[in-house]
Amino acid sequence: IESTITIDSSASKVVGRGQIVKAPKTKNSYRTIYIHETLKKELLNYYISEKTKYNYNIKNHFVFGGIKMIGFSTLDRRFKKYKEKAKVSDMNLHGFRHSHATMLLELTNDIYNVSKRLGHDNMETTEIYLHSNSKAQKDLSDRIEAEIQNIIITNSFKTLKDNLQKILLQEITKNMYNNNEINSIMSIYEYVNKVM
Template sequence: MSIATRMHNGKKQWSYRCYYTDHIGKRKQKNSKWFDTKKEATKAEAQFIEDAKSSSGTKLKNVIKDYIELHKSNNKPETIEDKEYILYTYLEPLLDVKVDRIKPAMIKQILESDDIKRLSTARKNKIYIYFKGVFEHACNFYDLSRNPMRSIPSFKMTEKERMHEMTIYTPEQFQAFCDAIPEAKREYMIFFHLLFWTGLRKNEAMSLTFNDYDGKRVNIWRQLKRSSRSEFTVLKSPTSKRTVALDKATIELLNEQIDKYKGMPGYSADWFLFGGYKPLSLTSIDRVKKEAIEKSGLPYIRIHDFRHSHASYLIEKGVNMYKISKRLGHSSITITMDRYGHLLDRQEDEILDAIENG
Protein backbone atom coordinates (compact mmCIF):
# COMPACT_ATOMS: atom_id res chain seq x y z
CA MET A 1 0.00 0.00 0.00
CA SER A 2 1.27 3.44 -0.86
CA ILE A 3 0.03 6.98 -1.32
CA ALA A 4 1.26 8.89 -4.38
CA THR A 5 1.13 12.63 -5.02
CA ARG A 6 1.14 14.89 -8.05
CA MET A 7 0.65 18.52 -8.99
CA HIS A 8 -2.38 19.12 -11.21
CA ASN A 9 -3.40 22.60 -12.37
CA GLY A 10 -1.27 24.05 -9.61
CA LYS A 11 -2.88 21.91 -6.89
CA LYS A 12 -1.55 18.86 -5.08
CA GLN A 13 -3.49 15.61 -5.46
CA TRP A 14 -3.25 12.16 -3.85
CA SER A 15 -3.94 8.62 -5.01
CA TYR A 16 -3.38 5.17 -3.55
CA ARG A 17 -2.03 1.90 -4.93
CA CYS A 18 -2.47 -1.50 -3.31
CA TYR A 19 -2.54 -5.20 -4.13
CA TYR A 20 -5.47 -7.51 -3.53
CA THR A 21 -6.77 -10.99 -4.40
CA ASP A 22 -9.95 -11.09 -6.52
CA HIS A 23 -12.87 -13.53 -6.13
CA ILE A 24 -11.17 -16.23 -8.23
CA GLY A 25 -7.88 -16.00 -6.32
CA LYS A 26 -5.95 -13.90 -8.81
CA ARG A 27 -3.51 -11.33 -7.45
CA LYS A 28 -4.20 -7.84 -8.82
CA GLN A 29 -3.08 -4.25 -8.39
CA LYS A 30 -5.44 -1.36 -7.72
CA ASN A 31 -4.50 2.15 -8.82
CA SER A 32 -7.04 4.65 -7.60
CA LYS A 33 -8.23 7.90 -9.10
CA TRP A 34 -6.74 11.17 -7.84
CA PHE A 35 -8.20 12.88 -4.76
CA ASP A 36 -7.97 16.53 -3.72
CA THR A 37 -6.93 15.66 -0.16
CA LYS A 38 -4.74 13.01 1.41
CA LYS A 39 -7.53 12.25 3.87
CA GLU A 40 -9.90 11.34 1.03
CA ALA A 41 -7.30 9.07 -0.58
CA THR A 42 -6.53 7.33 2.71
CA LYS A 43 -10.22 6.83 3.48
CA ALA A 44 -10.94 5.45 -0.01
CA GLU A 45 -7.97 3.08 0.31
CA ALA A 46 -9.23 1.76 3.65
CA GLN A 47 -12.72 1.21 2.21
CA PHE A 48 -11.34 -0.60 -0.84
CA ILE A 49 -9.25 -2.91 1.33
CA GLU A 50 -12.28 -3.66 3.52
CA ASP A 51 -14.41 -4.41 0.49
CA ALA A 52 -11.70 -6.63 -0.99
CA LYS A 53 -11.66 -8.75 2.17
CA SER A 54 -15.36 -9.42 1.68
CA SER A 55 -15.99 -9.85 -2.03
CA SER A 56 -19.73 -9.72 -1.34
CA GLY A 57 -19.14 -5.97 -1.13
CA THR A 58 -18.84 -5.95 -4.92
CA LYS A 59 -21.40 -3.88 -6.81
CA LEU A 60 -24.14 -5.77 -8.60
CA LYS A 61 -23.13 -4.45 -12.03
CA ASN A 62 -19.72 -6.10 -11.65
CA VAL A 63 -21.29 -9.39 -10.59
CA ILE A 64 -23.58 -9.28 -13.64
CA LYS A 65 -20.63 -8.62 -15.94
CA ASP A 66 -18.72 -11.55 -14.47
CA TYR A 67 -21.81 -13.81 -14.57
CA ILE A 68 -22.42 -13.13 -18.27
CA GLU A 69 -18.73 -13.54 -19.12
CA LEU A 70 -18.57 -16.90 -17.31
CA HIS A 71 -21.48 -18.33 -19.32
CA LYS A 72 -20.58 -16.87 -22.71
CA SER A 73 -19.00 -20.05 -24.01
CA ASN A 74 -22.17 -22.06 -23.25
CA ASN A 75 -24.74 -19.53 -24.46
CA LYS A 76 -25.86 -18.61 -27.95
CA PRO A 77 -25.27 -14.96 -28.97
CA GLU A 78 -29.00 -14.22 -28.80
CA THR A 79 -29.16 -15.69 -25.28
CA ILE A 80 -26.27 -13.52 -24.14
CA GLU A 81 -27.93 -10.48 -25.68
CA ASP A 82 -31.20 -11.26 -23.92
CA LYS A 83 -29.44 -11.80 -20.58
CA GLU A 84 -27.67 -8.48 -20.88
CA TYR A 85 -30.89 -6.70 -21.77
CA ILE A 86 -32.87 -8.25 -18.90
CA LEU A 87 -30.23 -7.85 -16.20
CA TYR A 88 -29.03 -4.36 -17.04
CA THR A 89 -32.51 -3.04 -17.83
CA TYR A 90 -34.65 -4.41 -15.02
CA LEU A 91 -31.94 -4.40 -12.34
CA GLU A 92 -30.83 -0.88 -13.30
CA PRO A 93 -31.93 0.65 -9.93
CA LEU A 94 -29.60 -1.78 -8.11
CA LEU A 95 -26.57 -1.81 -10.41
CA ASP A 96 -24.44 0.41 -8.16
CA VAL A 97 -25.60 -1.30 -4.95
CA LYS A 98 -23.28 -3.82 -3.31
CA VAL A 99 -24.70 -7.32 -3.58
CA ASP A 100 -24.62 -7.93 0.17
CA ARG A 101 -26.83 -4.86 0.67
CA ILE A 102 -29.56 -6.04 -1.69
CA LYS A 103 -32.60 -7.34 0.16
CA PRO A 104 -35.46 -9.52 -1.16
CA ALA A 105 -37.89 -6.60 -0.78
CA MET A 106 -35.79 -4.50 -3.17
CA ILE A 107 -35.93 -7.21 -5.85
CA LYS A 108 -39.60 -7.90 -5.20
CA GLN A 109 -40.38 -4.24 -5.83
CA ILE A 110 -38.74 -4.52 -9.25
CA LEU A 111 -40.58 -7.75 -10.11
CA GLU A 112 -43.89 -6.11 -9.17
CA SER A 113 -43.24 -2.99 -11.27
CA ASP A 114 -45.57 -2.09 -14.14
CA ASP A 115 -42.79 -2.77 -16.68
CA ILE A 116 -42.75 -6.43 -15.63
CA LYS A 117 -46.43 -6.85 -14.76
CA ARG A 118 -47.45 -6.30 -18.38
CA LEU A 119 -45.26 -9.19 -19.62
CA SER A 120 -46.35 -12.78 -20.16
CA THR A 121 -45.75 -15.28 -17.37
CA ALA A 122 -43.14 -17.06 -19.49
CA ARG A 123 -41.20 -13.82 -19.91
CA LYS A 124 -41.57 -12.94 -16.23
CA ASN A 125 -40.14 -16.31 -15.26
CA LYS A 126 -37.21 -15.88 -17.63
CA ILE A 127 -36.43 -12.62 -15.81
CA TYR A 128 -36.86 -14.44 -12.51
CA ILE A 129 -34.43 -17.20 -13.57
CA TYR A 130 -31.76 -14.71 -14.70
CA PHE A 131 -32.11 -12.72 -11.48
CA LYS A 132 -31.76 -15.89 -9.45
CA GLY A 133 -28.76 -16.98 -11.52
CA VAL A 134 -26.90 -13.72 -10.93
CA PHE A 135 -27.33 -13.86 -7.16
CA GLU A 136 -26.45 -17.56 -7.08
CA HIS A 137 -23.27 -16.59 -8.93
CA ALA A 138 -22.61 -14.04 -6.19
CA CYS A 139 -23.06 -16.79 -3.59
CA ASN A 140 -20.62 -19.07 -5.40
CA PHE A 141 -17.91 -16.53 -6.24
CA TYR A 142 -18.43 -13.40 -4.16
CA ASP A 143 -19.10 -14.82 -0.69
CA LEU A 144 -22.73 -13.72 -0.65
CA SER A 145 -24.19 -15.62 2.30
CA ARG A 146 -27.69 -16.18 0.88
CA ASN A 147 -29.43 -15.78 -2.44
CA PRO A 148 -32.19 -13.18 -1.85
CA MET A 149 -34.24 -14.74 -4.66
CA ARG A 150 -34.91 -17.79 -2.48
CA SER A 151 -37.47 -15.75 -0.58
CA ILE A 152 -39.32 -14.79 -3.75
CA PRO A 153 -41.63 -17.28 -5.53
CA SER A 154 -41.65 -17.64 -9.30
CA PHE A 155 -44.62 -16.45 -11.34
CA LYS A 156 -47.68 -18.64 -11.84
CA MET A 157 -49.37 -18.83 -15.20
CA THR A 158 -52.74 -17.08 -15.27
CA GLU A 159 -55.84 -19.11 -16.01
CA LYS A 160 -56.21 -17.23 -19.29
CA GLU A 161 -52.69 -18.21 -20.34
CA ARG A 162 -53.26 -21.80 -19.25
CA MET A 163 -56.40 -22.04 -21.33
CA HIS A 164 -54.63 -20.49 -24.31
CA GLU A 165 -51.91 -23.15 -24.13
CA MET A 166 -54.39 -26.00 -23.70
CA THR A 167 -55.00 -28.23 -26.72
CA ILE A 168 -58.22 -30.21 -26.81
CA TYR A 169 -58.70 -33.28 -29.02
CA THR A 170 -62.18 -34.39 -29.96
CA PRO A 171 -62.86 -38.16 -29.87
CA GLU A 172 -62.49 -38.17 -33.67
CA GLN A 173 -59.11 -36.45 -33.50
CA PHE A 174 -57.98 -38.78 -30.74
CA GLN A 175 -58.94 -41.80 -32.85
CA ALA A 176 -56.85 -40.40 -35.72
CA PHE A 177 -53.99 -39.99 -33.26
CA CYS A 178 -54.32 -43.62 -32.15
CA ASP A 179 -54.53 -44.86 -35.74
CA ALA A 180 -51.15 -43.21 -36.38
CA ILE A 181 -49.46 -45.37 -33.73
CA PRO A 182 -47.96 -48.55 -35.26
CA GLU A 183 -49.13 -51.95 -34.04
CA ALA A 184 -45.67 -52.60 -32.58
CA LYS A 185 -46.33 -49.70 -30.19
CA ARG A 186 -49.88 -50.80 -29.30
CA GLU A 187 -49.17 -50.70 -25.56
CA TYR A 188 -48.48 -46.98 -25.85
CA MET A 189 -51.78 -46.50 -27.70
CA ILE A 190 -53.57 -48.24 -24.83
CA PHE A 191 -51.76 -45.97 -22.36
CA PHE A 192 -52.91 -42.85 -24.24
CA HIS A 193 -56.42 -44.32 -24.50
CA LEU A 194 -56.58 -44.66 -20.72
CA LEU A 195 -55.49 -41.04 -20.26
CA PHE A 196 -58.01 -39.70 -22.78
CA TRP A 197 -61.02 -41.70 -21.53
CA THR A 198 -60.38 -41.42 -17.77
CA GLY A 199 -58.62 -38.07 -17.31
CA LEU A 200 -55.87 -39.69 -15.24
CA ARG A 201 -52.68 -37.74 -14.70
CA LYS A 202 -49.66 -39.19 -16.50
CA ASN A 203 -47.83 -40.26 -13.31
CA GLU A 204 -51.01 -41.78 -11.89
CA ALA A 205 -51.41 -43.99 -14.96
CA MET A 206 -47.72 -44.91 -15.06
CA SER A 207 -47.88 -46.10 -11.43
CA LEU A 208 -50.80 -48.51 -11.96
CA THR A 209 -50.15 -52.20 -11.36
CA PHE A 210 -52.37 -55.16 -12.23
CA ASN A 211 -53.40 -55.17 -8.56
CA ASP A 212 -54.89 -51.69 -9.08
CA TYR A 213 -57.29 -52.93 -11.77
CA ASP A 214 -60.33 -55.03 -10.82
CA GLY A 215 -61.83 -55.46 -14.28
CA LYS A 216 -64.21 -52.50 -13.96
CA ARG A 217 -62.20 -49.63 -12.47
CA VAL A 218 -58.69 -48.56 -11.53
CA ASN A 219 -57.60 -47.60 -8.03
CA ILE A 220 -55.52 -44.43 -7.85
CA TRP A 221 -53.54 -44.26 -4.62
CA ARG A 222 -49.97 -43.25 -5.51
CA GLN A 223 -47.92 -41.80 -8.34
CA LEU A 224 -44.41 -42.18 -9.67
CA LYS A 225 -41.99 -39.43 -8.81
CA ARG A 226 -41.01 -37.22 -11.69
CA SER A 227 -38.02 -38.55 -13.64
CA SER A 228 -38.21 -41.87 -11.75
CA ARG A 229 -39.33 -45.35 -12.75
CA SER A 230 -39.04 -46.92 -9.31
CA GLU A 231 -39.82 -44.32 -6.64
CA PHE A 232 -43.31 -43.31 -5.64
CA THR A 233 -44.73 -40.27 -3.91
CA VAL A 234 -48.05 -39.24 -2.44
CA LEU A 235 -50.78 -37.97 -4.70
CA LYS A 236 -51.26 -34.29 -5.44
CA SER A 237 -54.05 -33.95 -2.84
CA PRO A 238 -56.10 -36.26 -0.57
CA THR A 239 -58.97 -36.15 -3.07
CA SER A 240 -56.64 -37.45 -5.78
CA LYS A 241 -56.95 -40.84 -4.06
CA ARG A 242 -59.93 -42.34 -5.86
CA THR A 243 -61.32 -45.15 -7.97
CA VAL A 244 -62.14 -44.38 -11.58
CA ALA A 245 -64.79 -46.33 -13.46
CA LEU A 246 -63.92 -47.56 -16.94
CA ASP A 247 -65.93 -47.80 -20.14
CA LYS A 248 -66.21 -51.11 -22.02
CA ALA A 249 -63.60 -50.23 -24.67
CA THR A 250 -61.03 -49.29 -22.03
CA ILE A 251 -61.74 -52.48 -20.06
CA GLU A 252 -61.14 -54.58 -23.17
CA LEU A 253 -57.83 -52.85 -23.81
CA LEU A 254 -56.64 -53.28 -20.22
CA ASN A 255 -57.59 -56.95 -20.38
CA GLU A 256 -55.28 -57.15 -23.39
CA GLN A 257 -52.49 -55.97 -21.13
CA ILE A 258 -53.24 -58.75 -18.65
CA ASP A 259 -53.21 -61.36 -21.44
CA LYS A 260 -49.93 -59.95 -22.72
CA TYR A 261 -48.04 -60.11 -19.44
CA LYS A 262 -49.57 -62.94 -17.39
CA GLY A 263 -47.89 -65.62 -19.50
CA MET A 264 -44.44 -64.11 -19.07
CA PRO A 265 -41.90 -65.77 -16.75
CA GLY A 266 -41.98 -64.29 -13.25
CA TYR A 267 -45.28 -62.49 -13.85
CA SER A 268 -46.76 -60.89 -10.76
CA ALA A 269 -49.87 -58.79 -10.17
CA ASP A 270 -47.42 -56.26 -8.72
CA TRP A 271 -46.13 -55.64 -12.23
CA PHE A 272 -47.06 -52.40 -13.93
CA LEU A 273 -50.07 -52.28 -16.24
CA PHE A 274 -47.86 -50.47 -18.73
CA GLY A 275 -44.35 -51.85 -19.00
CA GLY A 276 -44.58 -54.98 -16.88
CA TYR A 277 -41.62 -55.39 -14.55
CA LYS A 278 -40.76 -51.68 -15.01
CA PRO A 279 -43.09 -48.88 -16.08
CA LEU A 280 -42.80 -47.38 -19.55
CA SER A 281 -40.20 -44.64 -19.74
CA LEU A 282 -41.43 -41.09 -20.11
CA THR A 283 -38.93 -40.53 -22.93
CA SER A 284 -40.46 -43.39 -24.94
CA ILE A 285 -43.99 -42.16 -24.22
CA ASP A 286 -43.11 -38.68 -25.47
CA ARG A 287 -41.39 -40.06 -28.56
CA VAL A 288 -44.36 -42.22 -29.58
CA LYS A 289 -46.72 -39.28 -29.00
CA LYS A 290 -44.59 -36.98 -31.12
CA GLU A 291 -44.36 -39.48 -33.98
CA ALA A 292 -48.14 -40.03 -33.96
CA ILE A 293 -48.80 -36.27 -34.06
CA GLU A 294 -46.44 -35.83 -37.01
CA LYS A 295 -47.89 -38.79 -38.89
CA SER A 296 -51.53 -37.78 -38.32
CA GLY A 297 -50.98 -34.06 -38.99
CA LEU A 298 -52.92 -33.17 -35.83
CA PRO A 299 -52.14 -30.09 -33.69
CA TYR A 300 -49.42 -30.56 -31.10
CA ILE A 301 -50.77 -31.86 -27.78
CA ARG A 302 -49.14 -32.24 -24.38
CA ILE A 303 -49.71 -35.46 -22.47
CA HIS A 304 -51.60 -33.52 -19.79
CA ASP A 305 -53.94 -32.23 -22.50
CA PHE A 306 -55.47 -35.71 -22.80
CA ARG A 307 -56.79 -35.05 -19.29
CA HIS A 308 -58.17 -31.69 -20.41
CA SER A 309 -59.70 -33.35 -23.47
CA HIS A 310 -61.51 -35.83 -21.22
CA ALA A 311 -62.93 -33.04 -19.06
CA SER A 312 -63.98 -31.12 -22.18
CA TYR A 313 -65.79 -34.18 -23.55
CA LEU A 314 -67.69 -34.74 -20.29
CA ILE A 315 -68.74 -31.08 -20.14
CA GLU A 316 -69.92 -31.22 -23.73
CA LYS A 317 -72.04 -34.26 -22.81
CA GLY A 318 -73.63 -32.35 -19.95
CA VAL A 319 -72.06 -34.25 -17.06
CA ASN A 320 -72.44 -32.52 -13.69
CA MET A 321 -69.36 -30.44 -12.83
CA TYR A 322 -69.18 -31.91 -9.32
CA LYS A 323 -68.96 -35.43 -10.76
CA ILE A 324 -66.26 -34.32 -13.18
CA SER A 325 -64.31 -32.79 -10.30
CA LYS A 326 -64.50 -36.07 -8.34
CA ARG A 327 -63.43 -38.11 -11.36
CA LEU A 328 -60.41 -35.89 -12.02
CA GLY A 329 -59.40 -35.92 -8.34
CA HIS A 330 -59.50 -32.14 -7.90
CA SER A 331 -59.33 -30.92 -4.32
CA SER A 332 -62.41 -28.76 -4.86
CA ILE A 333 -65.03 -28.04 -7.49
CA THR A 334 -63.67 -24.48 -7.56
CA ILE A 335 -60.51 -25.74 -9.26
CA THR A 336 -62.60 -27.54 -11.88
CA MET A 337 -64.74 -24.46 -12.49
CA ASP A 338 -61.71 -22.17 -12.72
CA ARG A 339 -60.03 -24.49 -15.20
CA TYR A 340 -62.97 -25.46 -17.40
CA GLY A 341 -65.61 -22.81 -16.70
CA HIS A 342 -64.98 -21.18 -20.06
CA LEU A 343 -66.29 -24.34 -21.73
CA LEU A 344 -69.56 -23.94 -19.85
CA ASP A 345 -69.73 -20.33 -21.01
CA ARG A 346 -69.45 -21.59 -24.56
CA GLN A 347 -72.41 -23.92 -23.96
CA GLU A 348 -74.47 -20.99 -22.68
CA ASP A 349 -73.79 -19.15 -25.95
CA GLU A 350 -75.04 -22.18 -27.89
CA ILE A 351 -78.22 -22.28 -25.76
CA LEU A 352 -78.92 -18.60 -26.46
CA ASP A 353 -78.32 -19.12 -30.17
CA ALA A 354 -80.78 -22.03 -30.14
CA ILE A 355 -83.41 -19.93 -28.33
CA GLU A 356 -83.03 -16.87 -30.51
CA ASN A 357 -82.88 -18.79 -33.77
CA GLY A 358 -85.48 -21.42 -32.81
Protein backbone atom coordinates in the same frame (compact mmCIF):
# COMPACT_ATOMS: atom_id res chain seq x y z
CA ILE B 1 -64.25 -56.95 -12.80
CA GLU B 2 -66.14 -53.92 -11.47
CA SER B 3 -65.15 -51.72 -14.46
CA THR B 4 -63.16 -49.43 -12.18
CA ILE B 5 -59.62 -48.14 -11.88
CA THR B 6 -58.26 -47.14 -8.48
CA ILE B 7 -55.72 -44.33 -8.35
CA ASP B 8 -53.51 -44.81 -5.30
CA SER B 9 -50.06 -43.83 -6.58
CA SER B 10 -48.37 -41.36 -8.90
CA ALA B 11 -45.25 -41.47 -11.09
CA SER B 12 -42.90 -38.62 -10.34
CA LYS B 13 -39.38 -37.39 -11.06
CA VAL B 14 -37.48 -36.57 -7.86
CA VAL B 15 -34.12 -34.81 -7.91
CA GLY B 16 -31.43 -37.19 -6.72
CA ARG B 17 -33.71 -40.23 -6.86
CA GLY B 18 -34.86 -40.27 -10.47
CA GLN B 19 -38.27 -41.52 -11.51
CA ILE B 20 -40.27 -43.05 -8.66
CA VAL B 21 -43.76 -44.18 -7.74
CA LYS B 22 -45.06 -42.23 -4.77
CA ALA B 23 -48.27 -41.32 -3.00
CA PRO B 24 -50.65 -38.97 -4.82
CA LYS B 25 -50.45 -35.24 -4.10
CA THR B 26 -53.62 -34.85 -2.05
CA LYS B 27 -56.29 -36.84 -0.22
CA ASN B 28 -58.71 -36.29 -3.12
CA SER B 29 -56.16 -37.70 -5.56
CA TYR B 30 -56.90 -41.14 -4.08
CA ARG B 31 -59.98 -42.24 -5.98
CA THR B 32 -61.75 -45.01 -7.84
CA ILE B 33 -63.23 -44.14 -11.23
CA TYR B 34 -65.53 -46.06 -13.51
CA ILE B 35 -64.31 -46.91 -17.00
CA HIS B 36 -66.34 -47.75 -20.09
CA GLU B 37 -66.61 -51.27 -21.48
CA THR B 38 -64.30 -50.67 -24.48
CA LEU B 39 -61.42 -49.51 -22.25
CA LYS B 40 -62.07 -52.37 -19.82
CA LYS B 41 -61.75 -54.92 -22.65
CA GLU B 42 -58.56 -53.29 -23.98
CA LEU B 43 -56.91 -53.30 -20.55
CA LEU B 44 -58.05 -56.84 -19.78
CA ASN B 45 -56.72 -58.20 -23.09
CA TYR B 46 -53.42 -56.39 -22.53
CA TYR B 47 -53.16 -57.67 -18.95
CA ILE B 48 -53.84 -61.27 -19.99
CA SER B 49 -51.26 -61.12 -22.80
CA GLU B 50 -48.67 -59.68 -20.38
CA LYS B 51 -49.42 -62.31 -17.70
CA THR B 52 -48.95 -65.01 -20.32
CA LYS B 53 -45.69 -63.39 -21.48
CA TYR B 54 -44.29 -63.36 -17.93
CA ASN B 55 -45.58 -66.84 -16.96
CA TYR B 56 -48.30 -65.38 -14.73
CA ASN B 57 -45.64 -64.03 -12.36
CA ILE B 58 -46.46 -60.32 -12.14
CA LYS B 59 -46.47 -58.29 -8.92
CA ASN B 60 -46.59 -54.77 -10.30
CA HIS B 61 -47.31 -54.00 -13.91
CA PHE B 62 -47.28 -50.74 -15.82
CA VAL B 63 -49.55 -50.15 -18.80
CA PHE B 64 -46.60 -48.29 -20.36
CA GLY B 65 -43.41 -50.23 -19.86
CA GLY B 66 -44.44 -53.65 -18.59
CA ILE B 67 -42.76 -54.92 -15.41
CA LYS B 68 -40.61 -51.77 -15.26
CA MET B 69 -42.01 -48.25 -15.45
CA ILE B 70 -41.19 -46.57 -18.77
CA GLY B 71 -38.91 -43.56 -18.49
CA PHE B 72 -40.57 -40.16 -18.94
CA SER B 73 -38.15 -39.24 -21.75
CA THR B 74 -38.89 -42.52 -23.59
CA LEU B 75 -42.60 -41.93 -23.15
CA ASP B 76 -42.24 -38.36 -24.49
CA ARG B 77 -40.26 -39.62 -27.52
CA ARG B 78 -42.89 -42.25 -28.35
CA PHE B 79 -45.69 -39.77 -27.84
CA LYS B 80 -43.98 -37.31 -30.21
CA LYS B 81 -43.61 -40.05 -32.85
CA TYR B 82 -47.31 -40.94 -32.68
CA LYS B 83 -48.37 -37.28 -32.74
CA GLU B 84 -46.38 -36.79 -35.96
CA LYS B 85 -47.82 -39.98 -37.43
CA ALA B 86 -51.39 -38.92 -36.56
CA LYS B 87 -50.72 -35.33 -37.75
CA VAL B 88 -52.28 -33.82 -34.63
CA SER B 89 -51.49 -30.51 -33.01
CA ASP B 90 -48.71 -30.38 -30.47
CA MET B 91 -49.57 -31.07 -26.84
CA ASN B 92 -47.98 -32.76 -23.86
CA LEU B 93 -49.21 -35.94 -22.20
CA HIS B 94 -51.03 -33.93 -19.53
CA GLY B 95 -53.14 -32.58 -22.41
CA PHE B 96 -55.08 -35.89 -22.38
CA ARG B 97 -56.27 -35.03 -18.87
CA HIS B 98 -57.40 -31.59 -20.06
CA SER B 99 -59.15 -33.12 -23.10
CA HIS B 100 -60.86 -35.68 -20.89
CA ALA B 101 -62.11 -32.98 -18.49
CA THR B 102 -63.32 -30.76 -21.34
CA MET B 103 -65.16 -33.65 -23.03
CA LEU B 104 -66.85 -34.65 -19.78
CA LEU B 105 -68.03 -31.10 -19.20
CA GLU B 106 -69.29 -30.87 -22.80
CA LEU B 107 -71.34 -34.02 -22.21
CA THR B 108 -72.64 -33.03 -18.79
CA ASN B 109 -72.82 -30.01 -16.51
CA ASP B 110 -72.07 -32.23 -13.51
CA ILE B 111 -69.07 -30.30 -12.21
CA TYR B 112 -69.18 -32.10 -8.86
CA ASN B 113 -68.71 -35.62 -10.31
CA VAL B 114 -66.21 -34.49 -12.95
CA SER B 115 -64.22 -32.86 -10.13
CA LYS B 116 -64.29 -36.12 -8.14
CA ARG B 117 -63.22 -38.12 -11.20
CA LEU B 118 -60.25 -35.83 -11.79
CA GLY B 119 -59.26 -35.86 -8.11
CA HIS B 120 -59.49 -32.10 -7.68
CA ASP B 121 -59.52 -30.66 -4.17
CA ASN B 122 -62.27 -28.22 -5.05
CA MET B 123 -64.77 -27.63 -7.84
CA GLU B 124 -63.25 -24.23 -8.66
CA THR B 125 -60.29 -26.07 -10.22
CA THR B 126 -62.67 -28.07 -12.40
CA GLU B 127 -64.57 -24.94 -13.40
CA ILE B 128 -61.40 -23.70 -15.13
CA TYR B 129 -62.00 -26.36 -17.79
CA LEU B 130 -65.59 -25.21 -18.15
CA HIS B 131 -64.66 -21.53 -18.46
CA SER B 132 -61.78 -22.21 -20.84
CA ASN B 133 -63.96 -24.20 -23.21
CA SER B 134 -65.21 -21.49 -25.54
CA LYS B 135 -66.82 -24.03 -27.89
CA ALA B 136 -69.00 -25.38 -25.08
CA GLN B 137 -69.88 -21.84 -24.05
CA LYS B 138 -70.83 -20.91 -27.64
CA ASP B 139 -72.86 -24.11 -28.05
CA LEU B 140 -74.67 -23.36 -24.80
CA SER B 141 -75.41 -19.83 -25.98
CA ASP B 142 -76.69 -21.16 -29.34
CA ARG B 143 -78.95 -23.67 -27.56
CA ILE B 144 -80.40 -20.94 -25.36
CA GLU B 145 -81.06 -18.73 -28.42
CA ALA B 146 -82.69 -21.61 -30.32
CA GLU B 147 -84.97 -22.29 -27.34
CA ILE B 148 -85.93 -18.61 -27.07
CA GLN B 149 -86.71 -18.47 -30.80
CA ASN B 150 -88.75 -21.66 -30.49
CA ILE B 151 -90.76 -20.14 -27.63
CA ILE B 152 -91.34 -16.95 -29.64
CA ILE B 153 -92.47 -18.92 -32.71
CA THR B 154 -94.61 -21.25 -30.59
CA ASN B 155 -96.19 -18.32 -28.74
CA SER B 156 -96.78 -16.41 -32.01
CA PHE B 157 -98.47 -19.42 -33.56
CA LYS B 158 -100.53 -20.06 -30.43
CA THR B 159 -101.68 -16.44 -30.43
CA LEU B 160 -102.63 -16.69 -34.11
CA LYS B 161 -104.53 -19.94 -33.54
CA ASP B 162 -106.37 -18.52 -30.50
CA ASN B 163 -107.35 -15.40 -32.45
CA LEU B 164 -108.58 -17.44 -35.42
CA GLN B 165 -110.68 -19.66 -33.17
CA LYS B 166 -112.18 -16.63 -31.45
CA ILE B 167 -113.04 -14.92 -34.75
CA LEU B 168 -114.59 -18.10 -36.17
CA LEU B 169 -116.72 -18.65 -33.05
CA GLN B 170 -117.88 -15.03 -33.19
CA GLU B 171 -118.86 -15.44 -36.84
CA ILE B 172 -120.81 -18.65 -36.13
CA THR B 173 -122.97 -16.84 -33.57
CA LYS B 174 -123.99 -14.16 -36.06
CA ASN B 175 -127.27 -14.63 -37.89
CA MET B 176 -125.97 -13.40 -41.25
CA TYR B 177 -124.79 -16.80 -42.66
CA ASN B 178 -126.82 -19.58 -44.23
CA ASN B 179 -126.46 -23.23 -43.18
CA ASN B 180 -123.83 -24.09 -45.84
CA GLU B 181 -121.70 -21.10 -44.83
CA ILE B 182 -122.01 -21.95 -41.11
CA ASN B 183 -120.99 -25.56 -41.88
CA SER B 184 -117.97 -24.24 -43.79
CA ILE B 185 -117.01 -21.94 -40.89
CA MET B 186 -117.39 -24.90 -38.48
CA SER B 187 -115.14 -27.03 -40.71
CA ILE B 188 -112.52 -24.28 -40.69
CA TYR B 189 -112.85 -23.96 -36.88
CA GLU B 190 -112.44 -27.73 -36.38
CA TYR B 191 -109.40 -27.77 -38.70
CA VAL B 192 -107.75 -24.88 -36.80
CA ASN B 193 -108.59 -26.62 -33.51
CA LYS B 194 -106.77 -29.82 -34.65
CA VAL B 195 -103.61 -27.98 -35.68
CA MET B 196 -101.01 -28.01 -32.89
